[in-house]
Amino acid sequence: MSGNNVRRFILSCVLSLGCAFALCLNAASAASNGSEASAPHDEDKYQAYVEKVAQATRDDAVDRIPPQYPPSGDAFEELVAAAPENIDFCIRYLTEGREGGRIALYAMYQLDVDDYVVLIRKLVKLYRSGLLPELSLAGAIYYRYSLVARDHYDHPKIQALFKELAAQDFPDHIKWEIRYIRSGEGFAKKRWRDFDRECSRWSEIRSISACVSLAAEILRVYAVSLATR
Structure with a gap:
């Protein structure tokens, strides 16, 4: 290979490596910028969540309904609809x-x-850290x-979760709930x-077989319950 060809080969290698390095830098810069951009976005979403909880709290204070029903109002219903996506926001809110x-x-x-299991495990960690009262847990x-x-x-x-909880040290009233x-x-x-x-009055019974099936289910569950105490 002549001297000129060697120089051209070396130069092309250097240029190729330089371009590849520049592409890597650009990709890293873009990823960094994307991460930095997502942080304010997540914070904006959290602040919107905080405002919605505050509005739902105000609505609940003004429009009290019977305690057997959940709170009402648009803000609360929106929180319920977005609950699976708001689990981490809920944990942060409680932490604060x-x-x-x-x-x-x-x-x-x-x-x-699935989401209930995720929430309870996160709440137990929060309780262990001293940031969640036992009544809230x-x-x-x-x-x-x-x-x-x-x-x-x-x-x-659910059984796996409650088996884990049963093996942990909790106040008596929480242990009772777990059992x-x-x-x-x-x-x-x-x-x-x-x-x-559905089945206590003959005049209102729609299906005898359904009532028999329901009674059998109740007895089966109670039998298992007594056996596992």
């Missing part, structure tokens, strides 16, 4: 000890099994609006109320 933490937790009442595990744990007590993910859900006792009591409503 802002007013309206009760509303932030109530808005989680329609989470599905107890209310999140099982309260009058959120029925996912009770109604799906035999779901493998109440995990054993199926809560679900059995709910189905017993269904039986009273």
Whole structure:
């Protein structure tokens, strides 16, 4: 290879390496800028969440409804609709000890099994760090609006979660809630109320076979509940 060809080869290699290095720098810069841009965006979303919780709290204070029903109002309903995406915002809100933490937790009442498990595990960590009162943790595990744990007590993910919780050190009232859900006792009591409503009066019974099936389900769940105590 002649001297000129060698120089051209070396020059082309240097240029190629330089271009590749420049592309890497540009990509890294773009990623850094994207990360920096997303941080303010996330903060804006969190502040919007904070304002919505505050509005829902004000609405709840003005328009009190019977305690067996969840709070009402557009702000609260929007929080409920976006609850799966707001789990981390809820945890941050509770960590900061802002007013309206009760509303932030109530808005989680329609989470599905997967999201409920995520929420409870995060709340337990918050409780262990001393940033969440035990009453708030107890209310999140099982309260009058959120029925996912009770109604799906035999779901493998619910059972796995409550097995973990049962092995941990909690105050007695939280331990009782854990046993109440995990054993199926809560679900059995709910189905017993269904039986009273649908099958206690002959004149109102729509299906004898359905009532027999319901009674059998109740007995089965109670039997399992007693065996696991």
